[in-house]
Amino acid sequence: xxxxxxxxxxxxxxxxxxxxxxxxxxxxxxxxxxxxxxxxxxxxxxxxxxxxxxxxxxxxxxxxxxxxxxxxxxxxxxxxxxxxxxxxxxxxxxxxxxxxxxxxxxxxxxxxxxxxxxxxxxxxxxxxxxxxxxxxxxxxxxxxxxxxxxxxxxxxxxxxxxxxxxxxxxxxxxxxxxxxxxxxxxxxxxxxxxxxxxxx
Amino acid sequence: xxxxxxxxxxxxxxxxxxxxxxxxxxxxxxxxxxxxxxxxxxxxxxxxxxxxxxxxxxxxxxxxxxxxxxxxxxxxxxxxxxxxxxxxxxxxxxxxxxxxxxxxxxxxxxxxxxxxxxxxxxxxxxxxxxxxxxxxxxxxxxxxxxxxxxxxxxxxxxxxxxxxxxxxxxxxxxxxxxxxxxxxxxxxxxxxxxxxxxxx
Numbered sequence: 001x002x003x004x005x006x007x008x009x010x011x012x013x014x015x016x017x018x019x020x021x022x023x024x025x026x027x028x029x030x031x032x033x034x035x036x037x038x039x040x041x042x043x044x045x046x047x048x049x050x051x052x053x054x055x056x057x058x059x060x061x062x063x064x065x066x067x068x069x070x071x072x073x074x075x076x077x078x079x080x081x082x083x084x085x086x087x088x089x090x091x092x093x094x095x096x097x098x099x100x101x102x103x104x105x106x107x108x109x110x111x112x113x114x115x116x117x118x119x120x121x122x123x124x125x126x127x128x129x130x131x132x133x134x135x136x137x138x139x140x141x142x143x144x145x146x147x148x149x150x151x152x153x154x155x156x157x158x159x160x161x162x163x164x165x166x167x168x169x170x171x172x173x174x175x176x177x178x179x180x181x182x183x184x185x186x187x188x189x190x191x192x193x194x195x196x197x198x199x200x
Numbered sequence: 201x202x203x204x205x206x207x208x209x210x211x212x213x214x215x216x217x218x219x220x221x222x223x224x225x226x227x228x229x230x231x232x233x234x235x236x237x238x239x240x241x242x243x244x245x246x247x248x249x250x251x252x253x254x255x256x257x258x259x260x261x262x263x264x265x266x267x268x269x270x271x272x273x274x275x276x277x278x279x280x281x282x283x284x285x286x287x288x289x290x291x292x293x294x295x296x297x298x299x300x301x302x303x304x305x306x307x308x309x310x311x312x313x314x315x316x317x318x319x320x321x322x323x324x325x326x327x328x329x330x331x332x333x334x335x336x337x338x339x340x341x342x343x344x345x346x347x348x349x350x351x352x353x354x355x356x357x358x359x360x361x362x363x364x365x366x367x368x369x370x371x372x373x374x375x376x377x378x379x380x381x382x383x384x385x386x387x388x389x390x391x392x393x394x395x396x397x398x399x400x
Binding site for chain 1: 204205206207208209211212215216218219220221222226229230231232233234235236239241243244245246247248249250252255264265266267271272273289290291293294297310
């Protein structure tokens with residue numbers, strides 16, 4: 001077996017297998033694909049990987065990934081700096097930016113409270129959020145953590161921390177997703193959609 | 201949008217998206233995972249990627265990926281060098297080695313004949329296979345191309361090329377896979393299993 005697989009190949013397979021959602025089979029497939037493909041793809045990947053960490057940092061204001069300091073959003077005077085959307089991950093910022101319907105700024109927590117995984121409030125950027133609110137310029141905090149046990153627990157923790165600060169605290173509407181088929185909507189979502197029903 | 205995603209991040213997402221089976225969504229997820237994970241994972245991946253091509257080459261005998269020349273299998277005197285299994289890809293060598301039931305050597309074609317994709321016999325290592333057979337030491341060529349249109353066409357082309365050389369040419373048995381459920385076996389497989397039925 002070892003004779004059939006040279007060390008540089010197994011090494012890349014092992015490294016790729018450490019990525020989430022990439023099992024040993026996918027890792028082998030990708031590795032042998034890279035072996036067949038022109039050199040520049042693996043080189044390009046190698047360079048991108050190296051520069052990912054060396055060239056980026058966290059924005060000292062919102063904790064999003066950035067090259068400049070502050071990040072493009074925090075440094076944009078045309079955005080509304082009195083409204084802050086709080087998200088778990090940088091990818092969530094992207095998702096909201098893609099809607100094209102939000103003009104405020106962000107705060108990235110880098111996770112959610114999860115006792116099972118040993119993640120408490122102090123492991124997240126919650127203190128930094130409280131600090132931003134304490135400066136007094138923020139009027140509304142929109143908590144956009146993921147809808148689910150951990151995200152909801154995080155949202156409620158944030159609400160408690162900010163409740164006395166005189167800032168408006170909101171969260172995203174819960175309901176049935178657009179284009180969803182009622183038949184396939186889970187019952188918690190359906191229950192919340194019923195509870196939150198509006199005038200037609 | 202561009203403001204929310206720094207260039208090193210989009211660059212890695214773009215590179216990863218070029219991998220087979222990795223769409224833009226998976227690429228983003230992997231990139232942001234790497235951003236969160238300790239530095240050594242992206243560094244380890246970058247180094248493995250660089251060494252994949254610089255440290256490996258194709259075995260001049262069987263065309264498998266190798267560090268040494270000849271490869272560990274071709275250089276192994278304890279193996280049976282008179283029997284050659286012909287496969288499409290290096291991963292197929294692995295699959296056969298894993299069975300632990302083959303003691304011969306290999307020949308990697310690096311693909312299969314595929315007119316649709318513009319791959320003809322000359323794009324594969326078929327001439328090299330004929331050359332190995334012409335040397336006269338090979339008694340049996342077991343064609344183990346993938347069961348399917350392209351693999352079968354390749355097998356038949358190889359048979360034609362080698363037919364006059366006095367070498368035994370075989371291919372893998374076709375039938376229902378072990379553990380398979382008859383109900384889910386496709387009809388071509390089932391037809392072949394019937395045609396090739398043996399004494400109970």
